[in-house]
């Protein structure tokens with residue numbers, strides 16, 4: 001499913017349960033030492049997805065450890081993102097010559113618990129969610145807003161190294177499967193975009209969102 005949201009330069013892999021063998025490699029074991037077995041299986045399945053996605057770029061299997069802020073420590077020259085939720089584990093990667101940043105997120109396609117939208121949404125986004133819910137009640141727009149912000153954060157953080165609260169992003173959700181995000185970080189992060197475009201879809205009881213930022217060198221020059 002996730003590949004439908006991503007540009008051709010991206011390699012991705014996903015599973016909907018933990019039934020496939022997913023051995024951890026090297027120091028990955030230490031990342032989940034003492035964790036609940038269910039969380040270990042989820043982590044291992046997502047790491048296996050990351051290895052399958054990286055194999056699509058021609059990279060050999062290797063431990064995928066954590067970098068600053070909990071982001072995956074991809075090999076030099078690789079950008080990527082991982083997500084897991086009930087019924088979904090997925091990973092997406094690309095060469096950094098093609099993409100500057102990548103963020104993916106999966107959520108159950110269910111409304112947020114009462115009160116959570118007030119923590120996630122801005123004053124601007126509240127009326128948008130109400131309007132979209134009135135016209136398309138089949139989509140849990142509040143959860144989609146949350147997922148879009150998570151995907152944006154996963155693209156933002158590895159380049160900026162900066163925490164970003166939910167109130168520091170304003171997202172416009174498009175009923176046709178797109179979204180845009182405008183960020184207002186506390187501090188400027190030189191060279192890191194403040195505007196993002198993403199895509200979303202719903203299916204199999206899930207919401208998926210993705211943000212892919214083209215590398216500057218991969219953007220064709222504008223025609224004069």
Ligand SMILES: CC(C)(COP(=O)(O)OP(=O)(O)OC[C@H]1O[C@@H](n2cnc3c(N)ncnc32)[C@H](O)[C@@H]1OP(=O)(O)O)[C@@H](O)C(=O)NCCC(=O)NCCS
Pocket residue numbers: 043046068069070071072081082083084085104105106149150152153154155157158164165166167168169
């Ligand atoms: C980090 C965060 C985005 C993870 O999202 P989540 O929905 O809780 O969980 P998911 O399963 O989708 O994603 C977890 C994966 O995100 C990745 N991740 C964690 N921290 C990350 C970071 N700082 N940057 C990029 N990716 C990160 C990891 O790969 C992690 O999986 P792993 O531990 O198995 O490697 C979320 O917990 C968080 O802290 N959000 C608050 C910040 C935010 O979203 N602000 C929105 C402003 S736009």
